[in-house]
Amino acid sequence: MPESAVPLLRLRDVHKRFGAVEVLKGVSFDVAMGEVVCIIGPSGSGKSTILRCINALVPIESGSILVDGQEVNDPALDKLALRRKVGMVFQQYNLFPHKTALQNVMMAPIHVLKQDRKAVEERAWALLKKVRLEGKEASYPGELSGGQQQRVAIARSLAMNPELMLFDEVTAALDPETVKEVLVTIRELAEEGMTCILVTHEMGFAREIGDHIYFTDRGVIVEHGPPKTFFVEAKDPRTRQFLDQIL
Amino acid sequence: MKILPVLLPPASPQPWRAPRLRLRHGVLIALGLLCVVGAADAQGTAAGRPSVIATLWRWTPLLLEGFVFNIAISLLAMAMGTVAGVLLGLGQVSQARPVRGAAWFLTQFFRNAPWLVLLFFAMFLLPFEFTIGGVTIPFPGWIKATIGFALPVMANTSEIVRGAIQSIPHGQWEAAESLAFGRRQTMWMIILPQCVKRMLPPWMNLYSLVTMATVLASVVGVTEMLTLVSEVHAAEGGRPELLAPLYGYALVCFFLYCYPIGRLTVLLERRFQVRI
Amino acid sequence: MEAFYEWFRWLYEATGINLTIFYDAFDRNRMISGFWMTVRLCLLCIFFSIVIGVVGAWLQGSQLKWTRRAVHGFIALFRDTPPLVQIYFFYFGLGALLPRVDNAFGIPEPILTNVQWAVISLSLFAGAFNVEIFRSGIEAVPKATVEAAEALGYSRLRAYIHVVLPLAVRICLPALNNNIVNLVKTTTLAYAIAVPEMLYVTKQIWSDATNVPEMMVFLLLAYVFLVGCVVWVMARIERWLKVPGIGL
Numbered sequence: 001m002p003e004s005a006v007p008l009l010r011l012r013d014v015h016k017r018f019g020a021v022e023v024l025k026g027v028s029f030d031v032a033m034g035e036v037v038c039i040i041g042p043s044g045s046g047k048s049t050i051l052r053c054i055n056a057l058v059p060i061e062s063g064s065i066l067v068d069g070q071e072v073n074d075p076a077l078d079k080l081a082l083r084r085k086v087g088m089v090f091q092q093y094n095l096f097p098h099k100t101a102l103q104n105v106m107m108a109p110i111h112v113l114k115q116d117r118k119a120v121e122e123r124a125w126a127l128l129k130k131v132r133l134e135g136k137e138a139s140y141p142g143e144l145s146g147g148q149q150q151r152v153a154i155a156r157s158l159a160m161n162p163e164l165m166l167f168d169e170v171t172a173a174l175d176p177e178t179v180k181e182v183l184v185t186i187r188e189l190a191e192e193g194m195t196c197i198l199v200t201h202e203m204g205f206a207r208e209i210g211d212h213i214y215f216t217d218r219g220v221i222v223e224h225g226p227p228k229t230f231f232v233e234a235k236d237p238r239t240r241q242f243l244d245q246i247l
Numbered sequence: 248m249k250i251l252p253v254l255l256p257p258a259s260p261q262p263w264r265a266p267r268l269r270l271r272h273g274v275l276i277a278l279g280l281l282c283v284v285g286a287a288d289a290q291g292t293a294a295g296r297p298s299v300i301a302t303l304w305r306w307t308p309l310l311l312e313g314f315v316f317n318i319a320i321s322l323l324a325m326a327m328g329t330v331a332g333v334l335l336g337l338g339q340v341s342q343a344r345p346v347r348g349a350a351w352f353l354t355q356f357f358r359n360a361p362w363l364v365l366l367f368f369a370m371f372l373l374p375f376e377f378t379i380g381g382v383t384i385p386f387p388g389w390i391k392a393t394i395g396f397a398l399p400v401m402a403n404t405s406e407i408v409r410g411a412i413q414s415i416p417h418g419q420w421e422a423a424e425s426l427a428f429g430r431r432q433t434m435w436m437i438i439l440p441q442c443v444k445r446m447l448p449p450w451m452n453l454y455s456l457v458t459m460a461t462v463l464a465s466v467v468g469v470t471e472m473l474t475l476v477s478e479v480h481a482a483e484g485g486r487p488e489l490l491a492p493l494y495g496y497a498l499v500c501f502f503l504y505c506y507p508i509g510r511l512t513v514l515l516e517r518r519f520q521v522r523i
Numbered sequence: 524m525e526a527f528y529e530w531f532r533w534l535y536e537a538t539g540i541n542l543t544i545f546y547d548a549f550d551r552n553r554m555i556s557g558f559w560m561t562v563r564l565c566l567l568c569i570f571f572s573i574v575i576g577v578v579g580a581w582l583q584g585s586q587l588k589w590t591r592r593a594v595h596g597f598i599a600l601f602r603d604t605p606p607l608v609q610i611y612f613f614y615f616g617l618g619a620l621l622p623r624v625d626n627a628f629g630i631p632e633p634i635l636t637n638v639q640w641a642v643i644s645l646s647l648f649a650g651a652f653n654v655e656i657f658r659s660g661i662e663a664v665p666k667a668t669v670e671a672a673e674a675l676g677y678s679r680l681r682a683y684i685h686v687v688l689p690l691a692v693r694i695c696l697p698a699l700n701n702n703i704v705n706l707v708k709t710t711t712l713a714y715a716i717a718v719p720e721m722l723y724v725t726k727q728i729w730s731d732a733t734n735v736p737e738m739m740v741f742l743l744l745a746y747v748f749l750v751g752c753v754v755w756v757m758a759r760i761e762r763w764l765k766v767p768g769i770g771l
Contacts, residue, residue: 090425094416497612
C-alpha cells in the first residue's frame with residue numbers, strides 16, 4: 001500500500017472510560033486510503049470500543065479522531081456527514097426485522113440521503129447481487145441464515161457509499177460453515193480498494209487480507225506491524241502469549 | 248432515573264392462556280343463566296304476571312341501544328387515550344430529563360388511581376362548558392365521562408409504549424445511528440413499527456377493560472346500559488325477582504362482546520411469539 | 524395533635540384550601556372509618572381471592588373433564604364481564620332471591636349485608652384472575668423437578684407441597700402482585716352499593732363541605748398510598764422468598 005498517502009483516518013491519544021473503567025488509555029494509529037487494518041486482541045481489550053468511537057456511537061473523553069480531515073471529538077460534529085463516510089457492520093447484524101432484505105438496503109439512502117427511490121432501488125439490487133444474495137431480495141431477516149443476514153448488513157452499509165468500513169467481529173456469531181461466505185465478501189471489498197478496519201478473531205483471515213495488524217490489550221496498542229512480520233516476529237510477551245493461545 | 252419500587256411498571260403481562268371455550272360451553276353458561284331466569288320466571292308467572300323472558304324480549308331494543316352507547320364511549324375513550332398515551336409514552340423515553348420525569352409522573356399518577364375515582368375526578372373538575380374565542384362549547388356529562396375513561400387508558404398505553412420501545416434490542420438503535428438516521432427518524436421508521444406487534448395484545452386487553460369500565464358512568468349519573476336496566480326494572484313495577492335476569496342480561500351482553508376480544512388477543516400473542 | 528388540626532383551619536382561612544377531614548372532628552371520624560372500611564375490604568378480598576385462586580388452580584388440574592370446564596367457565600365469565608355489573612347482579616339480583624331472616628327485633632332483613640356481598644363479588648372477581656395466575660405458576664415448574672422428587676420417594680401430594688408449591692409461588696408473585704394492586708383499586712366499586720368505604724365517605728364529605736378539588740386530590744393520594752403499601756409488602760415478601768441463583 002502507498003506509504004505516502006494522506007491518512008484517511010488518524011487517531012491520536014484517544015481516551016475512553018465507562019464509569020470507573022478506563023477502556024482506552026491513549027490509542028493512536030493511522031489508516032491510509034485503501035488500507036485494510038485488522039485489530040486483534042483478547043476480549044475486553046477495547047477493540048470494539050475503538051470502532052464505536054470512530055463512528056461517534058460513543059463519545060470519547062480526550063484525544064483526537066480525524067476522519068478525512070473531520071474531527072470526531074467535537075461537540076459541533078455533523079454526525080450525519082461523518083456516518084455517510086463511515087459504514088459499520090455489527091456482530092449481531094442488527095438488520096431491521098420488519099423490512100425485507102431489499103428494503104433494509106434501500107432505507108437509509110432514501111430517508112437519510114434523500115436520494116431518488118428508483119436509482120436507489122437499482123443500486124440495492126446490484127449490491128445484493130454483489131454479496132451473492134440474488135433471489136433473497138424479498139426475504140425478511142428472520143427467514144435468512146446468519147451468514148446471509150450479515151451479507152445483507154454489509155450491502156446495507158455499502159449503499160451509503162462509505163469511504164471507510166468498520167467490521168466489528170462480524171463472524172463471531174456465525175456458525176463455521178457460513179463464516180466463509182462472509183469473509184469472501186469482505187475480501188472482495190478489500191481487493192476493490194475499500195478502506196477497512198476489522199476487529200476479528202479470525203487470525204488466518206487477518207493474516208491473509210490485512211495490510212497492517214494491531215494488537216490491543218487493556219486499552220493500549222501493544223504491538224503492530226505488517227502481517228508477514230507481525231505473526232512471526234512479535235516480541236512483546238503479551239502478544240506472544242495471545243498468539244500462542246490462538247494459533 | 249431512579250424508579251421507586253412503589254411505582255414499578257406492571258410485570259410484563261402474563262400471557263393469559265384462555266380456556267378453550269367452545270360453543271358447548273357457551274350453551275352451558277346460557278343454560279345456567281336460563282335456570283336463574285327460569286326460577287324467577289316460575290315465580291312471576293305463578294303470580295299471573297308476564298314471564299321474565301317475555302319482559303326481557305320486550306325491552307331488548309332499548310337495552311341494546313344502551314349497550315351500543317357503552318361501546319361508543321369505549322371506542323371514543325380508547326381513541327383519545329391512545330393518542331395521548333403514545334405521546335406520553337414517547338415522553339417517557341425522551342432524552343430530555345424534565346420531559347421524561349413529567350411523563351413518568353403523569354403515567355404513574357393516572358395508572359395507580361382507581362378508575363372510578365378518575366371518573367369522579369373528570370366529572371367534578373371539568374367545566375360543563377368551554378368558551379374558546381366567544382364560542383361556547385357545551386361539555387355534557389357523557390363527554391366528561393369519556394375523558395374520565397381516557398385518562399387511565401392514556402396512562403396504561405403510555406406504559407405499553409414505553410415497555411415495547413425498551414424491549415427493542417439496543418443494536419437496532421446503533422445500526423440506525425451508524426446509517427446516519429436521526430433520533431426521530433429511528434423512532435418512527437425503525438423502532439415503533441417493530442413495537443406495534445408487541446403492543447397490540449396488551450392494547451386490546453386494555454380495550455376490553457375500558458369497555459367493561461364504561462358501566463361506571465351510571466354511577467356518576469350518565470345514562471348508559473345500567474341506568475336503563477334500573478329504569479326498565481322500575482317500569483316493570485320494581486319486582487325484585489326481575490333484578491337477577493336483568494343484570495344477568497347485561498352480563499351476557501358484555502361477555503359476548505369481550506370474550507371474543509380476549510380470544511383474539513391470545514391468538515395474536517401466540518402468533519407473534521412464533522414470529523419473533 | 525390539636526395544633527396540627529388547627530393548622531388546617533388556619534390554612535382554610537388563609538388560603539381557602541378546605542380540608543375539613545383534619546380540623547373537623549366529625550369529618551375526620553368519617554374519613555377514618557371509611558379508610559378502615561377500605562382496608563378491611565382489601566384484606567378480606569385479598570384473603571378470599573387467594574383461597575379461590577388456590578382451590579381453582581387445584582381443581583383445574585383435576586382428572587374430571589367437567590370440573591376443569593366448570594373452572595374455565597368461571598374464569599371466562601368473571602374476566603370478561605364488568606365487575607360493577609357482577610356486584611349488582613350479586614347484591615340486587617341474588618340478594619333479592621335469597622330468603623330474609625328475622626333479626627333480634629323481629630324485623631326481616633337480608634341474610635347478607637352489602638359489605639358481605641361486596642366481599643363475595645370482589646373476591647370472586649379477583650379470584651378468577653388468581654386461578655389463572657397460580658395455574659400458570661404451577662405449569663412453569665419443570666416436570667423433571669417433580670419427577671426427581673417422586674424418584675426420591677415423595678408421594679404426589681408431598682411433592683406438591685414441598686417442591687411444586689414453593690417454586691410456583693415464587694414464579695407467580697409478580698403477576699399476583701399486579702392483581703392485588705388492581706383489587707385494591709377495584710374496591711372503590713363497593714361505593715355503588717353504598718358500602719361506606721373511602722370513596723363513599725369522601726363523596727359525603729364533599730357534598731357537605733363543597734370542597735371537591737381538595738378531597739379529590741386527597742383521595743387520589745390516599746389510593747396511591749394504599750397501593751404503595753401493598754407494593755411495599757409484596758416486595759418484602761418477594762425478597763424474603765428470594766432464592767439466590769435462580770432468576771425468580
